[in-house]
Amino acid sequence: MSGTPSVLRRRPTIADVARLADVSTATVSRVLSGVAKVSAEKQAQVLRAIEQLDYNPSDLTRAVFSGRSNGVGVLVADMRNPYYVDLVRGVESVITEGGGLVFLANGSRDPERQQAILRAMDAQRLRGLVITANRGIDEGIVRRMADRGAEVVFVTRPAGISHPRIHSVRVDDEAVGALAWKHLRDRGRRNVAVVTQSLDTVTQRARLRGIRDAARLDGVELSDDRVVELRSSDEPARGLNEVLKVRGDAGRGPVDAVFAATGIGTLRAYQELVDLGVRVPDDVAFVGFDDFLWAPYLASPLTVVTQPSLEMGTRAARLIIDEPGTAVERVLAPSLTVRAST
Amino acid sequence: MSGTPSVLRRRPTIADVARLADVSTATVSRVLSGVAKVSAEKQAQVLRAIEQLDYNPSDLTRAVFSGRSNGVGVLVADMRNPYYVDLVRGVESVITEGGGLVFLANGSRDPERQQAILRAMDAQRLRGLVITANRGIDEGIVRRMADRGAEVVFVTRPAGISHPRIHSVRVDDEAVGALAWKHLRDRGRRNVAVVTQSLDTVTQRARLRGIRDAARLDGVELSDDRVVELRSSDEPARGLNEVLKVRGDAGRGPVDAVFAATGIGTLRAYQELVDLGVRVPDDVAFVGFDDFLWAPYLASPLTVVTQPSLEMGTRAARLIIDEPGTAVERVLAPSLTVRAST
DNA sequence: GCGGGATATGTAACTAGTTTCATCATGACG
DNA sequence: CGTCATGATGAAACTAGTTACATATCCCGC
Numbered sequence: 191m192s193g194t195p196s197v198l199r200r201r202p203t204i205a206d207v208a209r210l211a212d213v214s215t216a217t218v219s220r221v222l223s224g225v226a227k228v229s230a231e232k233q234a235q236v237l238r239a240i241e242q243l244d245y246n247p248s249d250l251t252r253a254v255f256s257g258r259s260n261g262v263g264v265l266v267a268d269m270r271n272p273y274y275v276d277l278v279r280g281v282e283s284v285i286t287e288g289g290g291l292v293f294l295a296n297g298s299r300d301p302e303r304q305q306a307i308l309r310a311m312d313a314q315r316l317r318g319l320v321i322t323a324n325r326g327i328d329e330g331i332v333r334r335m336a337d338r339g340a341e342v343v344f345v346t347r348p349a350g351i352s353h354p355r356i357h358s359v360r361v362d363d364e365a366v367g368a369l370a371w372k373h374l375r376d377r378g379r380r381n382v383a384v385v386t387q388s389l390d391t392v393t394q395r396a397r398l399r400g401i402r403d404a405a406r407l408d409g410v411e412l413s414d415d416r417v418v419e420l421r422s423s424d425e426p427a428r429g430l431n432e433v434l435k436v437r438g439d440a441g442r443g444p445v446d447a448v449f450a451a452t453g454i455g456t457l458r459a460y461q462e463l464v465d466l467g468v469r470v471p472d473d474v475a476f477v478g479f480d481d482f483l484w485a486p487y488l489a490s491p492l493t494v495v496t497q498p499s500l501e502m503g504t505r506a507a508r509l510i511i512d513e514p515g516t517a518v519e520r521v522l523a524p525s526l527t528v529r530a531s532t
Numbered sequence: 533m534s535g536t537p538s539v540l541r542r543r544p545t546i547a548d549v550a551r552l553a554d555v556s557t558a559t560v561s562r563v564l565s566g567v568a569k570v571s572a573e574k575q576a577q578v579l580r581a582i583e584q585l586d587y588n589p590s591d592l593t594r595a596v597f598s599g600r601s602n603g604v605g606v607l608v609a610d611m612r613n614p615y616y617v618d619l620v621r622g623v624e625s626v627i628t629e630g631g632g633l634v635f636l637a638n639g640s641r642d643p644e645r646q647q648a649i650l651r652a653m654d655a656q657r658l659r660g661l662v663i664t665a666n667r668g669i670d671e672g673i674v675r676r677m678a679d680r681g682a683e684v685v686f687v688t689r690p691a692g693i694s695h696p697r698i699h700s701v702r703v704d705d706e707a708v709g710a711l712a713w714k715h716l717r718d719r720g721r722r723n724v725a726v727v728t729q730s731l732d733t734v735t736q737r738a739r740l741r742g743i744r745d746a747a748r749l750d751g752v753e754l755s756d757d758r759v760v761e762l763r764s765s766d767e768p769a770r771g772l773n774e775v776l777k778v779r780g781d782a783g784r785g786p787v788d789a790v791f792a793a794t795g796i797g798t799l800r801a802y803q804e805l806v807d808l809g810v811r812v813p814d815d816v817a818f819v820g821f822d823d824f825l826w827a828p829y830l831a832s833p834l835t836v837v838t839q840p841s842l843e844m845g846t847r848a849a850r851l852i853i854d855e856p857g858t859a860v861e862r863v864l865a866p867s868l869t870v871r872a873s874t
Numbered sequence: 875g876c877g878g879g880a881t882a883t884g885t886a887a888c889t890a891g892t893t894t895c896a897t898c899a900t901g902a903c904g
Numbered sequence: 905c906g907t908c909a910t911g912a913t914g915a916a917a918c919t920a921g922t923t924a925c926a927t928a929t930c931c932c933g934c
Contacts, residue, residue, distance in 0.1 A: 199679045203921080205920080217882090227881075228882075229883090248596065249655040250655075250656065250657055251596050254889050254919095254920085255923090276612075279612075282611075282636065286645070294635075296624050306631075310628070312588050314591055314633065337541045457825060483799060484799070484826045485826075488831065489831040547891095557890090557891075557914090589890085590891070593889080593892090596891080597891060
């Protein structure tokens, strides 16, 4: 109960420490950074003064001087998606382990908001930036941040900008589609429908290309009328209804499998299958994208193609810390978790 | 294609802008802050120079001068829990809307790590701090941060520290327990088992007290042998097995309902019920805690008691922005989402 | 006892903005 | 036409650290 807590206590500065320890601010700074030798006696005095005043030097001032903070920004497209959460966890664990801090912002798929956030992050003189949002990112500001020394890592999409400080960490999206196809084929399904959110993104187009090419190698053509594009991410996959009705004209049987190529697509498609009363996997086998905590406990435990989300985060963080000096494009392999839905 | 991007371009400072616009740095600063009048002519010159150099002033330097950054720290116990994600989303939306940024750190239930993170956040001279971790928080550093002007908000637990800048936003935990009891009673269940993670926390004790008191009002005693404490958060709720076997001595019937009082507890208990082959709700009705995206699509769609997670985040953020001047303790009402598991 | 080299320490300048205070120009009024 | 008030503007001091440079001190050898 020392003193009234309502009073705003002035924060001790390096000058206060220097005064109390009867040394110069330079000596205090040297004790803190350990860059130059200080006599054991003064060292002890300084440490005692720091302890006594509970001095915690301002990282802001340090960053002003060095021209760069030890913060790393993470801009995600949608925090509700557990994949992004794991990604952030990966980045965060590496960065805070190294004494840095993570700025997290949710792009909410709003270009204006994303622009404002990137400007605010630039004003923080970040050491690095991890971007997962696909749409509406202004490449101009990203390039300028890289020009001025920030390491930028695009995750889940190719960098798309040629710059020695702009990198990318992503999964082999064609392999994602191929993995889904081969598994469904091995389960005896050949009439596959694909659910996507938006074919405007390179990643989703690549996944579709992957499953198409793999199917073609087995002599199966995955036609456009079996591809559903959700567009809105808040409604169930109504279009799926139509696609499931596509029947065997020209030797094609009815749809006997669905591959959802995005995290949200997985939820929406599963939702719609349940609503339509389709039996999984008896009527239709189902392969989703991105694993999640509850996937094994659904009415029909989900088979999913997964990205190594946590690893993608730690790799992105290491790219920032290591400053490779040249553009790095790291492509990781997806994997398959088989459960009862196929 | 102007210039090699590999060269680190020096960042323009306020002095560069002043030079180019042929004014003093004071005038540039005035244009930026809008605090004092500048002639239309010079204003235009300055804006042109800012545009031309793509000048973005350093928030670090501004924060050094004002003694406080516009950042807000959020320390969460476990990012995998969707409740925390919604909470962070709530804080983030309000803070970035106001031009600030959010520092996110994952405590990982590790006291030493949490301590290091709080020190790093203190070094950032944060405007505010949201803490959701219950265990291992060093109250000393939190109090000192508040002493030095940061608004601190504990979420999901009482503040526990009396200080005009230390607040709390939480749900009425006793009402959580009462809500679960009343619903199960209305469904004709009276032999309820409760699954908790750790009764060391005040919140979980309060939820247990809530369901006990509500049961007692209906003449039912919820004895200790029907309370499971998980301790480890990574294994299924093995103890539940024993509890379900508790049979009708002294007029008590077998357990016909389970209330899981935490988010993780909900997963673990559900997992165990599935493993034991218990039919939900036929054999045992199940009420969980905290809603999640997939809850309606489980084999047995989950009835849950929910906290207004997003609102708790926005309220915490507003407490920081509004700086109420006195300690605020905001207690919100829980609600019930009824599905097929009861 | 004195010159030389190494080491510790302080002074002052530096980082990039903000703000106070003095100055200068302009315009209104007597 | 002089006086005073008003308002824009710049010089310089300020925020809280770091570091280059100068100086003080010490020990060693001759």
